[in-house]
Amino acid sequence: MVATVTSNLSRYRSFSSLYPMFPLKNLRKLACLFAVACVLVGRSLADEQDFMEDFLKREYSLAKPYRGLGFSSSSQWDLMGTAVVTPDHVRLTPDVQSRQGAVWSRVPLYLQDWELKVHFKIHGQGKKNLNGDGLGIWLTKERMQNGPVFGNMNQFTGLGIFVDTYPNADKNHDRGFPFISMMLGNGTLSYNHDYDGRTTELGGCTAMARNAAYDTFLLVRYSKKRLTLMVNVDGKQEWKDCADITGLRLPIGYFLGASSATGDLSDNHDIISMKLYQLKVDKSPEEEEEEEVLIPSVDNMEQFQVEVQEEGMSGLQFFFTLLFSILGLGVLAVIGLIVYGRWKENRRKRFY
Numbered sequence: 001m002v003a004t005v006t007s008n009l010s011r012y013r014s015f016s017s018l019y020p021m022f023p024l025k026n027l028r029k030l031a032c033l034f035a036v037a038c039v040l041v042g043r044s045l046a047d048e049q050d051f052m053e054d055f056l057k058r059e060y061s062l063a064k065p066y067r068g069l070g071f072s073s074s075s076q077w078d079l080m081g082t083a084v085v086t087p088d089h090v091r092l093t094p095d096v097q098s099r100q101g102a103v104w105s106r107v108p109l110y111l112q113d114w115e116l117k118v119h120f121k122i123h124g125q126g127k128k129n130l131n132g133d134g135l136g137i138w139l140t141k142e143r144m145q146n147g148p149v150f151g152n153m154n155q156f157t158g159l160g161i162f163v164d165t166y167p168n169a170d171k172n173h174d175r176g177f178p179f180i181s182m183m184l185g186n187g188t189l190s191y192n193h194d195y196d197g198r199t200t201e202l203g204g205c206t207a208m209a210r211n212a213a214y215d216t217f218l219l220v221r222y223s224k225k226r227l228t229l230m231v232n233v234d235g236k237q238e239w240k241d242c243a244d245i246t247g248l249r250l251p252i253g254y255f256l257g258a259s260s261a262t263g264d265l266s267d268n269h270d271i272i273s274m275k276l277y278q279l280k281v282d283k284s285p286e287e288e289e290e291e292e293v294l295i296p297s298v299d300n301m302e303q304f305q306v307e308v309q310e311e312g313m314s315g316l317q318f319f320f321t322l323l324f325s326i327l328g329l330g331v332l333a334v335i336g337l338i339v340y341g342r343w344k345e346n347r348r349k350r351f352y
């Protein structure tokens with residue numbers, strides 16, 4: 001080691017003696033600066049890593065290796081339906097028609113401020129828009145239920161994030177699919193599959209997360225009645241804003257889950273990880289004293305309501321409606337004339 005340093009130094013000496021504008025002193029300074037910079041950068045990265053790991057809540061997280069997941073009594077997760085565990089992922093549904101699968105946490109989430117990072121993969125043989133139906137990420141009062149909302153029950157209570165891969169309502173192609181959206185259920189609101197849930201969505205965005213060349217993630221952050229949804233699906237290692245809702249009240253003690261369903265169309269729907277981080281947030285005394293939330297709600301919910309346009313008449317339908325209306329009116333006029341003629345004749349006969 002010493003020998004190498006010495007020989008390197010002698011090489012520097014010869015180098016600097018050949019090129020006097022590059023004196024050895026400067027080289028040493030540069031080397032020192034470089035070393036200090038390396039140490040600082042290394043330390044800050046390590047700090048960040050530690051920071052993140054400190055706040056990762058393993059009891060609420062699903063990550064590799066999935067030891068005992070779904071069958072061991074020590075596992076924090078239950079599987080249902082077609083969901084299976086492999087070394088690389090939890091597959092909610094295979095690329096086969098009419099399947100439903102889910103994974104649900106056994107532990108209710110009692111954190112006030114949190115961040116959920118979901119690593120998922122949706123892929124299959126079907127051509128674009130000939131695949132379906134997508135997956136749902138949940139934080140709800142209910143768990144382990146079957147149903148029509150991406151393999152979970154309708155009229156759920158809590159938060160649903162949907163990666164919808166099939167455009168059921170999109171006749172005008174006004175939004176690209178897959179479309180990621182969020183909905184807050186209060187136990188009576190219904191998700192309408194035929195409209196891709198537009199009547200109840202709080203926000204969302206298009207995210208090309210199917211058959212993607214990169215790892216695909218979504219991130220949900222909830223703190224101080226604000227829910228933000230971000231996506232990372234194009235391999236750029238940056239989060240893109242997808243939805244940002246303020247005034248959203250979500251009770252604690254709900255369950256995390258992920259579910260999926262296939263119908264006539266199908267895909268593989270895989271969850272690689274769901275990592276839950278606790279957020280440390282400074283709160284004012286008033287914020288600390290907020291009364292307990294019992295039912296999920298959003299302030300000014302109306303502002304998020306989307307008008308669903310009933311499908312109008314097509315040109316051909318309009319033509320036939322008009323044609324039959326005119327014919328009908330014509331027939332009525334003829335009948336009227338005949339009746340009038342008879343009445344007039346009868347009157348004349350009576351007159352004579």
Ligand SMILES: [Ca+2]
Nearest residue numbers: 164166168196
């Ligand atoms: Ca859909």
